[in-house]
Amino acid sequence: MRRGLRWIFLALALLSSGPACNPADIQETTRAYYGDLPEDEISIKAQEMSRVMPFYVVGASLAFFLMGVTILNALEHAKRDGQAESVRFGAWLLLLCFLSLFAAMSVRKHWLPAGYPGPAFLVTATLGVISTALAARKPDRAVLMVGYVSAGLTLPLIGVLFSGEVYLIDTTASLFIGFASGMLITVVFSDPVRLGLVSFMNRQKKV
Numbered sequence: 752m753r754r755g756l757r758w759i760f761l762a763l764a765l766l767s768s769g770p771a772c773n774p775a776d777i778q779e780t781t782r783a784y785y786g787d788l789p790e791d792e793i794s795i796k797a798q799e800m801s802r803v804m805p806f807y808v809v810g811a812s813l814a815f816f817l818m819g820v821t822i823l824n825a826l827e828h829a830k831r832d833g834q835a836e837s838v839r840f841g842a843w844l845l846l847l848c849f850l851s852l853f854a855a856m857s858v859r860k861h862w863l864p865a866g867y868p869g870p871a872f873l874v875t876a877t878l879g880v881i882s883t884a885l886a887a888r889k890p891d892r893a894v895l896m897v898g899y900v901s902a903g904l905t906l907p908l909i910g911v912l913f914s915g916e917v918y919l920i921d922t923t924a925s926l927f928i929g930f931a932s933g934m935l936i937t938v939v940f941s942d943p944v945r946l947g948l949v950s951f952m953n954r955q956k957k958v
Contacts, residue, residue: 777801780918784865800865800920807868807924814931818905821934825898832895840899847902851910860916868921872929878904879933883944887937890946897934897944904930 781797788796822844829840863871886900887893908926911917938944 774801777804780865780920783916783918784860784920803921807921807928808919810928811919811924814927815905817931817934818901818927821901822898822905825895825901828895828898836895840895843899844902844906847906851906851913854907854910855913858911858914858917860914860918863911863917863920863922863926865920865922868925871922871925872932875904875926875929876933876936879930880936881933883934883937884941887941887944890943893944893946897937901934 777800778797781793781800785793785796826837826840829836882900882904883897886896889896905927908930911926912919912923917923
């Protein structure tokens with residue numbers, strides 16, 4: 752357990768020093784979003800972004816990890832429910848990959864301006880709570896249905912980051928963090944989701 756935690760902290764430390772936190776990259780990103788401001792104000796914005804980006808990168812990475820685990824668990828659950836369910840879930844993932852590509856082609860940075868982490872977090876957190884709570888009303892299908900919801904929101908958001916204009920900034924990182932937080936809130940307060948997760952984990956131990 753302790754060794755696993757050490758690896759997690761090491762991975763987070765590496766992520767927090769990655770490209771999104773590189774001073775040169777932050778300067779480029781700041782100019783892309785605040786290019787109309789005077790030079791001294793751009794420098795101030797860059798300093799603030801340099802201060803907060805490590806936190807956003809770590810948070811977004813944890814959110815990616817959580818949603819990835821959710822999707823993989825749903826895929827395993829679909830396999831246990833039979834070939835038809837596996838094909839359906841696989842088709843859903845492939846469809847979302849196509850939607851992700853279209854998002855990458857069409858999204859523009861002015862749609863997600865920097866400096867709005869609060870609204871971005873609240874929107875996706877609310878969406879995460881409502882969607883996962885509705886999808887996981889039946890304990891026997893909670894893991895699978897939450898996986899459908901998680902994939903439905905995660906893959907298009909990843910496509911947004913693949914856009915040539917959009918960067919990982921406070922606003923875009925907060926989209927992922929908010930949705931992951933909404934899912935966790937549902938796990939804390941929703942009995943069907945918890946029962947579904949417990950049932951799924953017990954079946955995994957018996958295999």
